[in-house]
Amino acid sequence: MTAETLSALANARDVAAAAPGLRFGVAFRSDAPFAGDDAPVGLAPWPPATVVDLRDADEAHARHPLADAAAIRSIPLLTEAGLGAAHPGSTLLGLYRAMISGGAARAVVGVATAVATAPGPVLVHCSAGKDRTGVSVALVLSLVGVERERIVEDYVATAGNMRGVVARIAAGWSGGGGEPHGVDLSRIPAEMLTAPAAAIEGVLDAWAAAGGAEEWFLAQGGLASDVDALRQRLLA
Template sequence: MTTEILPVLANARDLAGAAPGLRAGAVFRSDAPLAGDDAPEGLAPWPPAAVVDLRDAREFDGAHPFADSATIHAIPVLGDAVFDPSMMKRTLVDLYRDMVVGAPARAIVRAVVAIAGEPGPVLVHCTAGKDRTGVSVALTLALVGVDREAIVADYVATHANMRGVMARSRSSWSGEMPPLPEGVDLEELMREMMSAPAAAIEAVLDAWAAAGGAEAWFLAHGGTRPDVEALRERLLG
């Protein structure tokens, strides 16, 4: 049976579209690239010079499609927890709150540090470009002064792309899903995982606000002020 490889990224966009004043061609976000993908419309220059890949290694098979042309920063935000059946009992709000504490929080900070430190255009992605990417991009935008409403709007924009994301994921998935825990309804789970509700990213923004703001939270989890300055130089010019 031939595996269909879909030719275009389903959830790709330039962070410059999130708010006025951001530099185009500096940072892109997307779902996972596949070998043979066409250049996505509106993202230039392409391919990126660096990639921040937030997936666990078991979410894909083989080398990254850009391994020969870009610097790859592999930063598995959730690591083994991606495959923990207990994760299936959680809402997106719960999942996102977990990403701003402990090891996932430090990984998110490392992702933003990598974005800030690369001289060429950077692509940040996970599998869907929604959850791990969504939190990492929200932090990136918050650190350069993008307001809350625009950050939420950029995150929610992913919802319309999720059917294409799922089609691409089915064509490239390398592993097996763990069994569903008792009491988990698959249809309900899929509705939750295929959505990008404002409440999920708002929970993250609330956590940062409670910590004294995104920059204070970033510094408390391993980032530095020079990292913030580099990020602002990259995206604001």
């Protein structure tokens, strides 16, 4: 990886790219931004007005690199799920199921609510933009009626970006400073660096068993008015 590659988000895309009929420029998803990053290609307008940061405290700097331009909302999903950033001993499916249970489930609901109601565009990110971001974006897409197949395709699309994600995390890229970001890749099981369809399908199956994503969202404390707001905002 070159310095030029490391200075750009490796796993960034507009949520609207997941399916036809969604409005661009409303919600973005990505891996973690670093200070000194180039503006991402294909995400406009940039910078976002709101950033929803799903990382734990030990993964992030004290001050978010987009704090000068955006309102930062911290929702540490793994902490809420009772898991550490490296989540040793867990399978992807087990990790994702933990994220849609208990306090973590309410946190995922909070992410969807922020996408629906916070000043936009809204950027949702974690470290890789795959697991916490993947589950959260899957909920957003489910709530606005995107087909299951397209939600799975959007999740799996991250697999092709993981080489760049891992390079940025390993380098601890910070505008060339090389500062560590609190993630020890050697502690992360190999499965956690992949994006298999079965992992997100397990989440979609759980929501289906609960009566659908909207029923699950409401059961976890979400508001019907926020579902309506999400659809009004994201559906073209």
